[in-house]
Amino acid sequence: MSTPLATATSSPQPAGKHPAPPCTLVIFGAAGDLTKRLLMPALYNLSSDGLLDDKMKIIGVNHGELETSAWRDQLTESLKSFAADKAGAFHTSKLDDRAWNWVADRLQYVAGEFETDDVFNKLKQTLGDSGNVIFYLAVSSRFFKPIVERLGRAGLLKESDQGFRRVVIEKPFGHDYASAKDLNESILKFAGENQIYRIDHFLGKDTVQSILAVRFANALFEPIFRREYIDHVQITAAETIGVEARGGFYEQTGAFRDMVPNHLFQLLGMVAMEPPNSFDAEAVRDKKAEIFDAIQPLKPNDVVLGQYEKSGTMAGYREEADVAPDSQTETYAAARVFVENWRWAGVPFYLRTGKRMTARRTEISVQLKAVPFLLFRDTPVDTLVPNVLTLRIDPEHGTTFDFNVKVPGPVMQVGAVKSSFKYGDFFDEKPNVGYETLLYDCMLGDETLFQRADSIETSWAAVDGVLHPEGGPLPVHGYASGSAGPKEADELLKADGRAWRPLADEHTQKPDHDDKN
Structure with missing residues (x-):
């Protein structure tokens, strides 16, 4: 059970930073590992720093019927377990309930198959006249083309003076030159290059x-x-x-x-x-x-x-x-x-x-x-x-x-x-x-x-x-x-007269955690 809506300004922003503009974040693959392990902890950290606008919404899309409250409970338990993992990047001595409740109160779940028009029609109704929208494709690469195509055909990628429409695509972006070129050509039929955000988490x-x-x-x-x-x-x-x-x-x-x-x-x-x-x-x-x-x-x-x-x-x-x-x-x-x-x-x-x-x-x-x-x-x-x-x-x-x-x-x-x-x-x-x-x-x-x-x-x-x-x-x-x-x-x-730098040296080695490559 979440508390009443908290505001993003409950935490001070880092120097030189200001809250992002209001937007709706739509996550395809809402029940997947990437969403649980990385996206939700990242949103929690942004909430802790006061960098999210109070009008933000988060819509999760996934196959399988699920109540929003159940999805929220699943994510809460996952976040707690990752926070307690001392070997993980998200480990923290104390989880800030206020920061997480701020995120949890803005969650909404939409059920549907990614390769059918039905879920995109439901999504269009759910978004209504929302201004800024980011579609995050936290899914298998085989879904990249059909999701972008259906978003485009449903008119969900059309930008206006009222707001932007952006698509975040995870790797692998193709598996060789021909497939990468084909994927680029396919998605750019429905969105401009300035709307496509190909993400590599190493750069974060x-x-x-x-x-x-x-x-x-x-x-x-x-x-x-x-x-x-x-x-x-x-x-x-x-x-x-x-x-x-x-x-x-x-x-x-x-x-x-x-x-x-x-x-x-x-x-x-x-x-x-x-x-x-x-x-x-x-x-x-x-x-x-x-x-x-x-x-x-x-x-x-x-x-x-x-x-x-x-x-x-x-x-x-x-x-x-x-x-x-x-x-x-x-x-x-x-x-x-x-x-x-x-x-x-x-x-x-x-x-x-x-x-x-x-x-x-x-x-x-x-x-x-x-x-x-x-x-x-x-x-x-x-x-x-x-x-x-x-x-x-x-x-x-x-x-x-x-x-x-x-x-x-x-x-x-x-x-x-x-x-x-x-x-x-x-x-x-x-x-x-x-x-x-x-x-x-x-x-x-x-x-x-x-x-x-x-x-x-x-x-x-x-x-x-x-x-x-x-x-x-x-x-x-x-x-x-x-x-x-x-x-x-x-x-x-x-053969070049050189040698690899040794991997094992005096520096303390921390245990691996299951980082997403």
Whole structure:
């Protein structure tokens, strides 16, 4: 039983922020995992910060008859369980009932099948003369086209002076170049590009957005992000968990499609993009689009795929639920990527992602070129540790910089040291699931952190030769659960005279939670 309507202004807004305009948020897939684990916690956090307008409404659409009160009760129980999970991104010592009741009191459930006209007619009646409306497609990708088409045919995407109409689409946005192009062409028949918000929750993380601040707000770093100073860049997204209950999804997708042309390419774009003239949405997206367009098409010898195998008490991928006993689906992918432009010519970007690895870590390591050793010719110094700037995204939030200093004493001896910064040491870190900024920006109409059609297509085009190689599917190499991946991935870098940064080090490893990729 919820309390009477609370107001958004019950909590102070963060500095420089103001409540989003009034709108109705329609969530297709209201009973799904994404809604429970991410969207509702994000709305709760926005409510806590006073960033939602008091006239906001939230309509959930899903198949299966359900009373609004029952849906509300289900979401309340889910929110409480996620708040109590110490390993989760939403963990909080105390749930603010007022903030959640503010959200819960605005919930309404509409039952219906996504591929029939009936639910869209009901939705049209429910919305009435609502002004601003956001349609969030928290559903399987097979529903993207039919939902947008029926929204368009029902007149629900028509904008007017009374309000905007926007559509948020989750990944996967296609599974290769042809399917992504087809999906773009289909949905753009019924909505303008400015109405489509293709979401990548990686871009909602503060630590990812901070990449631009580190690069462009510091005179120390910006000048060195170029081929004259950078030897190579490593981008890692490693997890210790397996596929868990997502075996069916992984069998259809695999690690490469799931992570490389979207999450990891987005991180590459943030690191490699040219400075925009402003932080206007199109200025930023134009610069990222230039990078994706400049990525040299990957060849089969640029990619290594792997699959985790049984090790000790840890099950192998083929032993997981909903996985074929002879599956050739990869749970690990590594790639060597080159950006063909003036700034980055000849600098390799090494990308890797995998399940059941040594440690949980999402980070970007920028390794500078070695200095001449002539100065230390007559000293005991044989080699110098390379300077590396590491941007830690998860689970540690911060940066580290490896560099060399003189060891105290009468002999010129150089030793490696590390300077580090953690967000928690300087800022109050609130529970954040990565969707708060994205939802808020969508309500404001700020498309900076959302993907454009051209960027989606050029990203898929860059990897299409690997997804559909002329010589048949790429081999999938086994690696022990709990290891750093297949040895073939080590050889990919070794052939270039380089090596992966170690996954296990002195930094405390927090346990994985079931993050949505």
